[in-house]
Amino acid sequence: MTYCVGLLLKVGLVLLSDTRTNAGLDNISTYRKMFTFEDPGERVIAMMTAGNLSVTQKTLALLSEAIDDPDATHETSIMKAESLLDVATITGEMLSRVSAETKARMDRASQAANASMIVAGQRRGGKMRLFLVYTEGNFIEATEDTPYLQIGEHKYGKPILDRVISADTPLGDARKAVLLSMDSTLRSNLSVGMPLDMVVIETDALRISEQRRIEANDEDFARMSTAWSRALRDAFTQID
Numbered sequence: 001m002t003y004c005v006g007l008l009l010k011v012g013l014v015l016l017s018d019t020r021t022n023a024g025l026d027n028i029s030t031y032r033k034m035f036t037f038e039d040p041g042e043r044v045i046a047m048m049t050a051g052n053l054s055v056t057q058k059t060l061a062l063l064s065e066a067i068d069d070p071d072a073t074h075e076t077s078i079m080k081a082e083s084l085l086d087v088a089t090i091t092g093e094m095l096s097r098v099s100a101e102t103k104a105r106m107d108r109a110s111q112a113a114n115a116s117m118i119v120a121g122q123r124r125g126g127k128m129r130l131f132l133v134y135t136e137g138n139f140i141e142a143t144e145d146t147p148y149l150q151i152g153e154h155k156y157g158k159p160i161l162d163r164v165i166s167a168d169t170p171l172g173d174a175r176k177a178v179l180l181s182m183d184s185t186l187r188s189n190l191s192v193g194m195p196l197d198m199v200v201i202e203t204d205a206l207r208i209s210e211q212r213r214i215e216a217n218d219e220d221f222a223r224m225s226t227a228w229s230r231a232l233r234d235a236f237t238q239i240d
Helices: 055-070 084-109 160-166 173-186 220-238
Strands: 003-009 010-017 020-022 029-031 033-040 043-051 115-123 129-133 139-141 148-152 196-202 210-214
Touching: 003 043, 003 115, 003 129, 003 173, 003 210, 010 043, 010 115, 010 173, 020 148, 029 033, 033 173, 033 196, 043 084, 043 148, 043 196, 055 115, 084 139, 115 148, 129 148, 148 160, 148 210, 160 173, 173 196, 173 220
Parallel strands: none
Antiparallel strands: 003 010, 003 148, 010 196, 020 029, 033 043, 043 115, 115 129, 129 139, 196 210
8 A cells, every 4th residue: 555645835736655565464565656757947747656556657657658759749748738637637548548458457356456646746837736636537636725635545644634734834834744644644554654755846946846765764754753743642641
């Protein structure tokens, strides 16, 4: 399983994913679930994946092939698409196609071919957008009322986002919120694990503003996790 979260703020996008993939307790692996595409000054796109690994890997591979295709058009390449809405549409169509093809083969073994993706970014002349794309190819978009989207094991990390995140949240607080959301998930679900990948895209930057990998021994993350646990315990004891 996995956990990925994306925030859509007035000041930019903050995206975070884990890297654990498991097919049983004795088969746990690490795979990147955060992917970025950029043409600095023109457009920047980030994607995060959850679900069946063969489906998401093939979908990303085909999207990448379409980018490199010399005959690519705005209808086939996410780097030529005329809007982020079109990027989400191209991604959804590809995910749906790959899922259907994989499901036809996996049905015989009674295995699922479900997958989902978060697609985010901005193109020159457009606004920041954040989409959640489902297996069937349809999608929903983050709004000012609900400025975040999650895929995977989302329930453990949702409460803090509901309480502290709004469209006006500054980037510093947004980084802290997604990391604490992930920390809550890591503590409650063994199918989510380190290392973590974080991407920040500032509004109108049209490039990746910050990209980092957070390893299991990261001192800053450990310090934040400890402080959060202490704060929760202190708050609990103070409630009558």
